[in-house]
Amino acid sequence: MGFLDSLLLLIVTVLKVLLIIVPLLLTVAYLTYAERKVIGAIQVRKGPNRVGWHGLLQPIADVLKLLTKEVLVPTNSHRFLFLIAPILSLAPAFAAWAVIPFSDTAVLADVNAGLLYVLALTSLGVYGVIVAGWASNSKYAFLGAMRSAAQIVAYEIAMGFALVGVLMVSGSLNLGDIVRAQEGNIFHWFWLPLFPLFIVYFISGVAETNRAPFDVAEGESEIVAGFHVDYSGMAFALFFLAEYANMIMIAALAVIMFLGGWLSPIPFIPDGMGWFFAKTAFMLFFFLWFRATFPRYRYDQIMRLGWKVFIPVTILWLTVEAVAILLEIEPWFAIRDAI
Amino acid sequence: MDFKLFVFWIFSLVLIGAAVGVITTRNPVQAALFLVLAFFNSAIIWMLLEAEFLSITLVLVYVGAVMVLFLFVVMMLDINLSPLREGFSRYLPLGALIVGAIVVQMVFLLRAKSFSAEKFPVPVPRGADYNNTRELGMAMYTDYLFQFEVAAVILLVAIIAAIALTMRRRPDTKYQRPSEQVQVTKEDRLRIVSMDSEGGAK
Numbered sequence: 001m002g003f004l005d006s007l008l009l010l011i012v013t014v015l016k017v018l019l020i021i022v023p024l025l026l027t028v029a030y031l032t033y034a035e036r037k038v039i040g041a042i043q044v045r046k047g048p049n050r051v052g053w054h055g056l057l058q059p060i061a062d063v064l065k066l067l068t069k070e071v072l073v074p075t076n077s078h079r080f081l082f083l084i085a086p087i088l089s090l091a092p093a094f095a096a097w098a099v100i101p102f103s104d105t106a107v108l109a110d111v112n113a114g115l116l117y118v119l120a121l122t123s124l125g126v127y128g129v130i131v132a133g134w135a136s137n138s139k140y141a142f143l144g145a146m147r148s149a150a151q152i153v154a155y156e157i158a159m160g161f162a163l164v165g166v167l168m169v170s171g172s173l174n175l176g177d178i179v180r181a182q183e184g185n186i187f188h189w190f191w192l193p194l195f196p197l198f199i200v201y202f203i204s205g206v207a208e209t210n211r212a213p214f215d216v217a218e219g220e221s222e223i224v225a226g227f228h229v230d231y232s233g234m235a236f237a238l239f240f241l242a243e244y245a246n247m248i249m250i251a252a253l254a255v256i257m258f259l260g261g262w263l264s265p266i267p268f269i270p271d272g273m274g275w276f277f278a279k280t281a282f283m284l285f286f287f288l289w290f291r292a293t294f295p296r297y298r299y300d301q302i303m304r305l306g307w308k309v310f311i312p313v314t315i316l317w318l319t320v321e322a323v324a325i326l327l328e329i330e331p332w333f334a335i336r337d338a339i
Numbered sequence: 340m341d342f343k344l345f346v347f348w349i350f351s352l353v354l355i356g357a358a359v360g361v362i363t364t365r366n367p368v369q370a371a372l373f374l375v376l377a378f379f380n381s382a383i384i385w386m387l388l389e390a391e392f393l394s395i396t397l398v399l400v401y402v403g404a405v406m407v408l409f410l411f412v413v414m415m416l417d418i419n420l421s422p423l424r425e426g427f428s429r430y431l432p433l434g435a436l437i438v439g440a441i442v443v444q445m446v447f448l449l450r451a452k453s454f455s456a457e458k459f460p461v462p463v464p465r466g467a468d469y470n471n472t473r474e475l476g477m478a479m480y481t482d483y484l485f486q487f488e489v490a491a492v493i494l495l496v497a498i499i500a501a502i503a504l505t506m507r508r509r510p511d512t513k514y515q516r517p518s519e520q521v522q523v524t525k526e527d528r529l530r531i532v533s534m535d536s537e538g539g540a541k
Contacts, residue, residue: 003341003342003345006342006343007342081369081372111391112391112470112471112472112473113391113392113395113472116392116395116396116399116472117395119399119403120395120396120398120399120402120403121398123399123402123403123404123407124398124402124403126403126407127375127407130407130410130411130414131372134368134414142414145414146411146414146415149407149408149410149411150411152407153404153407153408153411156403156404173472304517
């Protein structure tokens with residue numbers, strides 16, 4: 001392939017990437033709106049209702065405000081790392097979307113090791129937090145970074161094990177094939193045969209995105225705002241963006257691996273991209289619901305839950321699953337056979 | 340020029356730059372971050388070699404887990420660099436000798452017949468649907484099962500050894516037992532005492 005052909009391919013790919021990124025950014029903007037409205041409703045308030053019809057333009061106003069604010073760099077911070085940290089947390093959050101199958105055919109990169117790729121990229125997001133905490137040269141930011149690092153390491157193991165269960169029954173690392181292995185009705189989706197892993201995966205996902213009740217990295221009542229205490233304006237907005245993009249990512253992955261992706265739950269309605277989005281929205285609602293319901297975990301309780309509860313639960317269920325597959329017991333074996 | 344070659348040059352230059360950065364920078368945290376960059380770039384070079392599984396695993400294991408822990412430790416340690424630099428000139432001849440020995444060994448090994456281009460012809464490029472994860476799994480769990488299990492046992496022993504070496508039991512540490520906490524009943528904690536109210540108000 002010549003240089004020009006490659007360049008053309010690059011341009012086409014960049015256009016496709018934009019086709020994913022731009023709607024993703026809009027979703028992030030309106031997810032913040034949804035979050036404020038949902039939490040408002042739970043706390044019997046109205047939520048944002050001033051800018052636009054029922055406050056619908058509020059996210060736009062927020063973005064404009066953050067864009068026009070000055071980005072301050074503290075005097076004793078490491079200037080380069082301080083400025084690159086928000087990018088480090090945003091880039092993996094976006095890059096992981098490359099392998100997500102929106103429907104049977106709509107996927108940017110249909111790679112064989114898609115699941116591994118997603119796992120690798122979601123584990124990179126922590127660098128943004130660590131680098132930000134260290135480069136700020138502030139004790140609060142540093143404490144937030146340390147907490148985040150320990151938390152991510154603890155929960156990533158449980159998350160990885162939960163996904164091992166998924167690839168054992170589906171027999172593939174390709175995200176599209178994982179969805180195809182769930183074909184049938186709603187009871188063929190992996191949430192039922194892998195129920196403990198589904199729960200562990202989703203809770204680990206909440207922990208991995210530093211969302212309440214696992215938001216000790218921010219912990220505004222203990223360490224002000226944690227790792228992003230010194231950030232302002234657009235640099236702060238990028239961290240925010242990354243957090244919400246990661247939330248949507250975790251919800252989308254839960255849908256693909258446990259809730260049948262684009263498959264339709266009702267027999268006479270056809271499969272399609274709409275189902276994928278509807279299920280993702282459903283999972284996202286849990287994030288908001290958790291935040292409004294649960295108080296923040298204490299740090300040692302987080303560690304206990306990750307290491308002493310989730311990891312043993314996943315290992316136990318993997319053993320059960322392996323035995324079931326070996327003895328060819330339904331539904332674990334039947335699902336694997338469908339490939 | 341081939342586009343792939345162009346990509347290769349960019350990433351190998353960054354890789355070498357990052358590797359030099361690891362040993363020249365004075366700040367340990369920056370050195371660790373340079374190492375992360377070096378790992379990432381080598382992962383991309385592996386990707387160019389069509390070793391996708393290994394490449395992604397390198398990012399997942401080394402960048403995503405090992406280096407996070409490493410950074411965690413480096414950031415926590417308060418390393419004072421001046422005593423580390425004191426013996427630099429004294430140890431320089433010995434260090435140079437070791438470096439020389441390694442260079443000579445590498446040159447002999449890489450120039451040897453066993454590494455020649457005839458012995459290792461350019462591998463046949465596979466199509467996009469070629470699943471190299473499956474092939475690796477097949478090789479690892481069939482042909483090399485014994486070696487694989489030996490490696491697993493060694494790792495297990497290493498884990499146990501690491502825990503045994505670092506575990507300190509302190510008798511005065513206070514910690515909670517959640518299983519006991521959730522089983523507490525009213526009778527364990529609460530005592531109802533009936534007593535007369537103060538004063539004469541009857």
